[in-house]
Amino acid sequence: xxxxxxxxxxxxxxxxxxxxxxxxxxxxxxxxxxxxxxxxxxxxxxxxxxxxxxxxxxxxxxxxxxxxxxxxxxxxxxxxxxxxxxxxxxxxxxxxxxxxxxxxxxxxxxxxxxxxxxxxxxxxxxxxxxxxxxxxxxxxxxxxxxxxxxxxxxxxxxxxxxxxxxxxxxxxxxxxxxxxxxxxxxxxxxxxxxxxxxxxxxxxxxxxxxxxxxxxxxxxxxxxxxxxxxxxxxxxxxxxxxxxxxxxxxxxxxxxxxxxxxxxxxxxxxxxxxxxxxxxxxxxxxxxxxxxxxxxxxxxxxxxxxxxxxxxxxxxxxxxxxxxxxxxxxxxxxxxxxxxxxxxxxxxxxxxxxxxxxxxxxxxxxxxxxxxxxxxxxxxxxxxxxxxxxxxxxxxxxxxxxxxxxxxxxxxxxxxxxxxxxxxxxxxxxxxxxxxxxxxxxxxxxxxxxxxxxxxxxxxxxxxxxxxxxxxxxxxxxxxxxxxxxxxxxxxxxxxxxxxxxxxxxxxxxxxxxxxxxxxxxxxxxxxxxxxxxxxxxxxxxxxxxxxxxxxxxxxxxxxxxxxxxxxxxxxxxx
Ligand code: ADP
Ligand code: MG
Numbered sequence: 335x336x337x338x339x340x341x342x343x344x345x346x347x348x349x350x351x352x353x354x355x356x357x358x359x360x361x362x363x364x365x366x367x368x369x370x371x372x373x374x375x376x377x378x379x380x381x382x383x384x385x386x387x388x389x390x391x392x393x394x395x396x397x398x399x400x401x402x403x404x405x406x407x408x409x410x411x412x413x414x415x416x417x418x419x420x421x422x423x424x425x426x427x428x429x430x431x432x433x434x435x436x437x438x439x440x441x442x443x444x445x446x447x448x449x450x451x452x453x454x455x456x457x458x459x460x461x462x463x464x465x466x467x468x469x470x471x472x473x474x475x476x477x478x479x480x481x482x483x484x485x486x487x488x489x490x491x492x493x494x495x496x497x498x499x500x501x502x503x504x505x506x507x508x509x510x511x512x513x514x515x516x517x518x519x520x521x522x523x524x525x526x527x528x529x530x531x532x533x534x535x536x537x538x539x540x541x542x543x544x545x546x547x548x549x550x551x552x553x554x555x556x557x558x559x560x561x562x563x564x565x566x567x568x569x570x571x572x573x574x575x576x577x578x579x580x581x582x583x584x585x586x587x588x589x590x591x592x593x594x595x596x597x598x599x600x601x602x603x604x605x606x607x608x609x610x611x612x613x614x615x616x617x618x619x620x621x622x623x624x625x626x627x628x629x630x631x632x633x634x635x636x637x638x639x640x641x642x643x644x645x646x647x648x649x650x651x652x653x654x655x656x657x658x659x660x661x662x663x664x665x666x667x668x669x670x671x672x673x674x675x676x677x678x679x680x681x682x683x684x685x686x687x688x689x690x691x692x693x694x695x696x697x698x699x700x701x702x703x704x705x706x707x708x709x710x711x712x713x714x715x716x717x718x719x720x721x722x723x724x725x726x727x728x729x730x731x732x733x734x735x736x737x738x739x740x741x742x743x744x745x746x747x748x749x750x751x752x753x754x755x756x757x758x759x760x761x762x763x764x765x766x767x768x769x770x771x772x773x774x775x776x777x778x779x780x781x782x783x784x785x786x787x788x789x790x791x792x793x794x795x796x797x798x799x800x801x802x803x804x805x806x807x808x809x810x811x812x813x814x815x816x817x818x819x820x821x822x823x824x825x826x827x828x829x830x831x832x833x834x835x836x837x838x839x840x841x842x843x844x845x846x847x848x849x850x851x852x853x854x855x856x857x858x859x860x861x862x863x864x865x866x867x868x869x870x871x872x873x874x875x876x877x878x879x880x881x882x883x884x885x886x887x888x889x890x891x892x893x894x895x896x897x898x899x900x901x902x903x904x905x906x907x908x909x
Contacts, residue, residue, distance in 0.1 A: 358488025376595025387586025390521025403550030434546025477561035584632025774815025
């Protein structure tokens with residue numbers, strides 16, 4: 335936890351204590367009731383924070399999960415189950431989890447608006463079921479038994495605040511786990527997450543499960559507040575309005591969850607006082623949410639990003655000019671005599687009539703840097719995609735360290751030690767470089783290790799957010815993140831694109847050092863011949879999916895056939 339995090343937590347807990355002292359003792363009973371409403375909404379906002387804010391999944395049925403929590407709590411209350419309200423609350427939350435996972439299962443195949451429709455469909459059917467059946471205790475007029483310690487509304491407010499804080503701590507813990515980290519990337523790019531070894535399925539299901547749990551607890555709290563609940567407390571309209579608030583405010587940050595809760599509660603009251611229909615609130619939120627959806631940035635993200643970017647710019651401004659020539663000198667490409675580490679045999683990829691990769695054989699030896707070159711459209715990126723599992727339907731075999739990996743998913747291959755970068759970078763701009771490296775590494779990196787990697791690849795200091803580094807540097811960061819995982823082999827797709835000739839050569843020098851320094855072997859896809867000459871002792875040339883030459887770099891690049899087919903008669907590559 336950084337110093338800033340600690341301070342933020344300190345301030346947050348301080349405010350929570352102040353609220354717990356002031357609200358019950360100073361406010362009138364009307365406002366205490368409203369404060370409870372706001373905090374219960376804030377808990378439900380936390381559930382939106384996980385699924386919408388973190389994982390970027392459009393879920394419109396969070397109130398249905400809340401209804402399950404409320405139902406279970408009231409059912410246990412009706413039968414005077416042992417344990418009391420606090421235990422029932424947890425059970426109510428847990429009861430929503432399997433339903434959350436069940437709703438999450440279709441989310442593995444569909445996304446975006448289609449998923450929103452599926453979750454909304456569930457919300458509608460839940461609505462119908464709830465309207466046809468009363469909540470337990472309604473008929474018997476048995477209202478919820480609050481624990482004696484929190485019986486009054488003032489005391490119950492304190493309980494809701496405590497639950498909110500506990501959930502905030504739980505979320506903070508989750509956000510630091512591998513799955514929690516992966517959500518931040520998932521929201522931005524699923525394929526990047528998979529390339530970093532994240533199982534997209536597991537990650538999404540975990541988000542559904544956790545968000546359903548929190549919503550269930552929120553529903554239980556609502557039952558605690560109202561004594562008895564009715565179907566309209568959990569209507570799909572509510573889900574929709576809260577979803578809009580979530581998009582707008584960004585409840586994945588604690589302050590956002592509270593703002594969302596207060597906003598929702600106060601809005602309803604204002605509409606009530608003005609004698610306007612409640613649906614108007616949903617309409618207004620929906621209107622604002624369109625703006626948030628268009629920019630893709632919520633209020634809290636925006637505020638935090640601005641602050642971080644301002645700090646990042648200061649760090650960048652204070653940097654001394656980098657002097658690359660210091661490191662100049664002859665580059666020695668590592669030898670390629672090691673044992674075969676990655677073996678690709680007879681790889682063929684077809685896109686309909688087009689044979690993008692045609693029976694390619696390629697071996698990357700342990701400790702080697704092997705080049706893969708060829709004009710645009712030769713099949714280089716397709717080769718990487720197939721080898722790393724992103725194209726399921728290929729013919730041929732991929733063997734990593736003696737193990738056949740043809741049946742494995744991209745994330746499983748990544749976890750086995752096969753990493754890739756993409757030709758177009760897919761780094762979530764809201765992350766800092768440290769955070770991105772940690773996601774890439776898939777483990778906790780020490781600051782020293784992260785600093786060393788960033789320095790080695792010529793990236794700015796780690797606290798600088800990705801949003802303010804240029805595209806060329808993002809590519810280097812992508813390479814650094816792939817190496818941070820210490821894979822067996824890293825497949826780099828044109829890492830030097832967008833770099834000047836001098837920068838490109840510097841990168842070549844660094845890549846040549848990677849095997850001995852980090853124990854990672856490399857396949858380098860490049861256009862820049864100087865870079866390939868510098869870093870690779872061996873190179874394979876593709877043209878229209880075929881291997882037209884393969885062997886020691888110098889021999890291959892000077893081969894007249896290669897010159898003719900690839901370089902043409904001009905001095906520059908035909909790219
Ligand atoms: P390179 O990376 O060497 O520039 P690619 O691997 O991107 O080449 O493309 C190789 C060939 O495969 C090209 O003819 C391209 O149009 C085709 N291709 C690549 N991806 C697809 C796809 N998803 N669907 C159809 N054709 C594709
Ligand atoms: Mg390509």
